[in-house]
Amino acid sequence: MKQLGIVGQSVHRSDGLGHVTGRTTFIDDISYPHMLYISMVRSPVARGKIRSIDTSKAEAFPGVATVITAKDVPNNLYTILCLIGIGPNDEPVLAEDEVMYEGEPICAVVAESEEIAREAASLVKLDIEELEPVLDVEYALRPEAPKIKKWGTNTFTYDGKDHCQIRFGDVERGFAEADEIVTGTYQLSPIEHAPIETHVCVAKPEPDGRLTVHTNTQALYFTLDNTAIILKMPSNRIRMIGGTVGGGFGGKVDVLTEPITCIAALKTGRPVKWRWTREEETRCSSTRAAVKIEMTDGVMRDGRIVARKVRSLQDAGAYHRHSPYGAMKHMVNVVGPYTIPNVWVDVYCVYTNRQPSSAMRGFGVTEASFAVEVQMDRIAKAIGMDPWEIRLRNAYRNGDMRPFGKITEDATLIETIQAAAKLVGHELPPELAQMHSNDEGGYAAAQRATA
Amino acid sequence: MTAEAFHLPRSIAEALDLLREHGDDVVVMTGGTLVMSAINGGQLFPRRLMSLKRAGIDQLRAENGRFEIGAAVTASRLASETDLPLLTQAAAGLGGPALRNQATIGGNLFAHAPYGDLGVALMALDAEVELTRKEGARTVPLADFFANGAAARRPDELVTALRVPRPSGETAWVRLGRRQAATAPVATAAVVIERDADGRCTAARIALGAAGPAPMRAREAEAALVGQPLDESTIEAAAQAAAIGCEPPTDALASSWYRQQMIPVVVRRALSQIAAAAPAGR
Amino acid sequence: MSAITVSFTLNGRATTLTVSPATTLLTALREHAQLTATKAGCSQGGCGSCTVLVNGEPTLACLTPLAHVEGQEVTTLEGITPVGGLHPLQKAFYDRFAAQCGYCTPGMIMAAKALLDRNPHPTREEIAAALSGNLCRCTGYLPILDAVEDVARQNGGGER
Numbered sequence: 001m002k003q004l005g006i007v008g009q010s011v012h013r014s015d016g017l018g019h020v021t022g023r024t025t026f027i028d029d030i031s032y033p034h035m036l037y038i039s040m041v042r043s044p045v046a047r048g049k050i051r052s053i054d055t056s057k058a059e060a061f062p063g064v065a066t067v068i069t070a071k072d073v074p075n076n077l078y079t080i081l082c083l084i085g086i087g088p089n090d091e092p093v094l095a096e097d098e099v100m101y102e103g104e105p106i107c108a109v110v111a112e113s114e115e116i117a118r119e120a121a122s123l124v125k126l127d128i129e130e131l132e133p134v135l136d137v138e139y140a141l142r143p144e145a146p147k148i149k150k151w152g153t154n155t156f157t158y159d160g161k162d163h164c165q166i167r168f169g170d171v172e173r174g175f176a177e178a179d180e181i182v183t184g185t186y187q188l189s190p191i192e193h194a195p196i197e198t199h200v201c202v203a204k205p206e207p208d209g210r211l212t213v214h215t216n217t218q219a220l221y222f223t224l225d226n227t228a229i230i231l232k233m234p235s236n237r238i239r240m241i242g243g244t245v246g247g248g249f250g251g252k253v254d255v256l257t258e259p260i261t262c263i264a265a266l267k268t269g270r271p272v273k274w275r276w277t278r279e280e281e282t283r284c285s286s287t288r289a290a291v292k293i294e295m296t297d298g299v300m301r302d303g304r305i306v307a308r309k310v311r312s313l314q315d316a317g318a319y320h321r322h323s324p325y326g327a328m329k330h331m332v333n334v335v336g337p338y339t340i341p342n343v344w345v346d347v348y349c350v351y352t353n354r355q356p357s358s359a360m361r362g363f364g365v366t367e368a369s370f371a372v373e374v375q376m377d378r379i380a381k382a383i384g385m386d387p388w389e390i391r392l393r394n395a396y397r398n399g400d401m402r403p404f405g406k407i408t409e410d411a412t413l414i415e416t417i418q419a420a421a422k423l424v425g426h427e428l429p430p431e432l433a434q435m436h437s438n439d440e441g442g443y444a445a446a447q448r449a450t451a
Numbered sequence: 452m453t454a455e456a457f458h459l460p461r462s463i464a465e466a467l468d469l470l471r472e473h474g475d476d477v478v479v480m481t482g483g484t485l486v487m488s489a490i491n492g493g494q495l496f497p498r499r500l501m502s503l504k505r506a507g508i509d510q511l512r513a514e515n516g517r518f519e520i521g522a523a524v525t526a527s528r529l530a531s532e533t534d535l536p537l538l539t540q541a542a543a544g545l546g547g548p549a550l551r552n553q554a555t556i557g558g559n560l561f562a563h564a565p566y567g568d569l570g571v572a573l574m575a576l577d578a579e580v581e582l583t584r585k586e587g588a589r590t591v592p593l594a595d596f597f598a599n600g601a602a603a604r605r606p607d608e609l610v611t612a613l614r615v616p617r618p619s620g621e622t623a624w625v626r627l628g629r630r631q632a633a634t635a636p637v638a639t640a641a642v643v644i645e646r647d648a649d650g651r652c653t654a655a656r657i658a659l660g661a662a663g664p665a666p667m668r669a670r671e672a673e674a675a676l677v678g679q680p681l682d683e684s685t686i687e688a689a690a691q692a693a694a695i696g697c698e699p700p701t702d703a704l705a706s707s708w709y710r711q712q713m714i715p716v717v718v719r720r721a722l723s724q725i726a727a728a729a730p731a732g733r
Numbered sequence: 734m735s736a737i738t739v740s741f742t743l744n745g746r747a748t749t750l751t752v753s754p755a756t757t758l759l760t761a762l763r764e765h766a767q768l769t770a771t772k773a774g775c776s777q778g779g780c781g782s783c784t785v786l787v788n789g790e791p792t793l794a795c796l797t798p799l800a801h802v803e804g805q806e807v808t809t810l811e812g813i814t815p816v817g818g819l820h821p822l823q824k825a826f827y828d829r830f831a832a833q834c835g836y837c838t839p840g841m842i843m844a845a846k847a848l849l850d851r852n853p854h855p856t857r858e859e860i861a862a863a864l865s866g867n868l869c870r871c872t873g874y875l876p877i878l879d880a881v882e883d884v885a886r887q888n889g890g891g892e893r
Contacts, residue, residue, distance in 0.1 A: 019832035020824075025769075062452060196780055196837045197836045246772070246835065279492060454754040457800040500800075504801055527790075
């Protein structure tokens with residue numbers, strides 16, 4: 001075998017020296033002379049009608065350059081994933097007639113210092129008529145729940161349906177022939193990424209009318225395109241520069257700081273910095289979606305799972321962000337890496353008056369894995385089988401048809417479990433230790449035969 | 452207008468003059484951990500700031516079995532320079548090491564629940580607080596200071612010192628947090644028990660943190676202990692009684708409901724610690 | 734707008750800054766002295782990213798009004814970095830992959846330096862306690878403890 005130069009070696013991080021000396025330039029380390037700062041006025045209520053916004057006291061406060069409201073935003077309504085055809089646009093850059101979650105941005109105070117901006121922001125008077133908020137996904141689906149989205153439902157619409165779905169085989173027949181029915185309900189709370197660095201953006205208007213934008217986004221081109229759309233400005237006039245991200249974990253892929261910072265820079269003709277407070281990072285950035293997963297499996301006494309039915313509710317919070325896509329990832333992963341001949345999955349992307357959820361490390365998938373693997377342990381217990389064995393017996397193999405219509409070509413579950421067993425010193429019986437992802441034998445083949 | 456001045460008086464006399472001159476416009480701090488975080492968080496917009504950090508109230512003296520602790524003494528110094536049970540434990544558990552270098556005993560009395568562990572320890576120790584105005588100083592029991600809320604301090608007074616007797620009985624400090632360090636408590640209990648030769652409680656002081664807007668004594672729990680042996684049923688009765696009259700705060704760490712459930716738990720654990728140790732004097 | 738003037742020693746150099754009265758040491762360092770190694774993580778005293786040394790003691794720059802350091806000695810990560818080289822803690826953090834995103838690293842190193850200056854060969858438990866006010870969201874802390882332990886060992890202490 002050829003001698004490898006890098007693989008197997010420990011190599012220093014290319015950014016390591018910068019990090020340990022403090023010379024790495026994070027976005028907050030970028031400042032320009034004559035720079036202004038933003039402080040955001042946010043909704044104090046989860047749902048309400050905006051009657052009026054009085055910015056006069058803030059505008060008169062010494063050191064305030066301007067106050068930006070929805071009317072300053074050229075294209076106020078957007079959705080990040082419009083770039084891949086997800087819609088309709090549902091999120092205002094700055095709230096106009098209504099607020100949909102506590103912490104929703106309403107108007108931006110732009111001032112000579114953060115201290116001035118903060119105090120002036122506290123002087124903005126909001127008159128909001130509070131409305132009953134929808135805070136629970138099950139309640140959101142009930143007929144009596146207020147319909148919070150402008151299109152008249154509390155769900156994302158997939159191909160004319162209020163959910164996305166998988167129909168594969170015949171689950172009712174599978175349940176009828178099963179020896180055991182194993183059910184489980186799995187719920188997760190929303191999770192905040194909590195990066196140590198909060199969202200920061202610096203925008204500088206150039207003399208030629210272009211904008212130079214420094215941002216700690218994790219998704220530079222999404223951000224560039226969405227900012228151009230929101231500003232109604234050709235993207236070649238926006239020089240969007242990313243940088244070292246002080247912790248992202250998926251929490252910095254939404255376009256939350258750049259458009260407003262750019263508008264402030266264009267309106268004032270001065271460089272502007274917007275650095276989120278820790279409270280904003282925690283309460284107003286996106287989270288991982290809260291989910292509720294109901295799973296019913298039909299199981300044979302020999303360990304074969306012959307049917308799985310799933311109803312899953314994903315709490316998108318107030319706006320799409322990345323959740324309609326996360327729900328689809330969830331849908332295809334809630335079967336797990338197992339071959340099940342009869343599958344029925346309904347996943348609902350549900351809107352509530354909570355902080356919007358979006359991307360976070362494997363969003364949609366991690367939640368599914370949690371439910372699937374706890375369910376596997378429950379199945380093992382129900383039929384008295386070893387939890388290693390139940391997984392290996394049902395493991396997907398190359399050639400198996402996945403319920404979403406793809407033939408497996410790269411299965412590695414069996415080998416991964418075998419390696420894990422070795423690492424923790426668990427001795428697998430010879431039959432299991434000799435299994436292989438390319439095997440034709442085993443239960444999966446039997447299932448293929450019966451399907 | 453943003454802040455106009457930062458006063459750093461070099462004596463209490465100077466501080467009291469400034470307080471009288473500027474009255475309500477002045478926000479007083481010592482270490483800065485509460486006031487500066489409120490300013491940074493956009494919750495406080497003071498016209499004037501006055502820090503007592505250099506006002507000469509950072510002495511720490513032990514005399515006649517009691518400690519006299521200046522209001523500007525930091526949590527770090529309490530943890531390393533005093534040997535008072537409860538107080539050293541509370542001080543050592545406050546935030547991280549850097550925060551402990553800044554947070555002071557005087558300032559901690561003004562912390563909003565669930566913060567304010569030093570006050571909980573001091574209350575169980577039956578400490579007194581010294582309030583100073585230009586005309587002179589007065590001393591009030593800490594329990595009264597907390598019970599009276601904002602009215603406890605006259606507008607022209609400053610907290611200048613704490614007087615803390617050494618406890619004669621056995622003590623236990625139990626603080627429940629969501630992680631092991633650098634976190635506000637879910638619930639805190641500080642307990643001092645005196646027992647006679649038969650093992651019966653002759654006196655009890657139980658102070659609770661994160662159980663209401665300020666540290667508070669669990670009087671019903673104390674009453675359940677006096678005259679009783681420290682056995683399982685007494686401990687259980689006292690633990691349940693501790694939750695009576697509590698109005699814990701709700702925050703990101705715990706709901707009021709959850710804190711209410713945890714108050715008997717911390718009290719039970721504290722009393723069980725004492726019961727498990729050999730009774731004093733035997 | 735009102736201003737105050739504060740004189741102190743910053744990384745060994747006499748420094749005078751004029752700032753608005755409520756300005757924190759953190760803002761003064763980053764925006765007035767242009768020393769940006771010290772980071773703003775929470776500005777609430779909860780994360781330790783802004784840890785600097787004041788008279789050798791670890792201190793949260795975000796909660797320190799600049800007025801408090803009048804006449805004091807302030808040391809930041811820039812101040813312990815030798816010209817053209819690395820402090821032993823910086824070398825150990827680099828070698829041990831104790832920095833991932835890097836945002837908590839300056840505060841971590843300063844908190845660790847304060848510990849080692851006082852206690853040249855701490856136990857792993859003492860290291861963990863000294864860093865308990867510093868949050869890291871990437872590493873899981875173990876490489877950081879390893880790095881500080883490496884330096885403690887180089888200090889000639891080893892296991893106690």
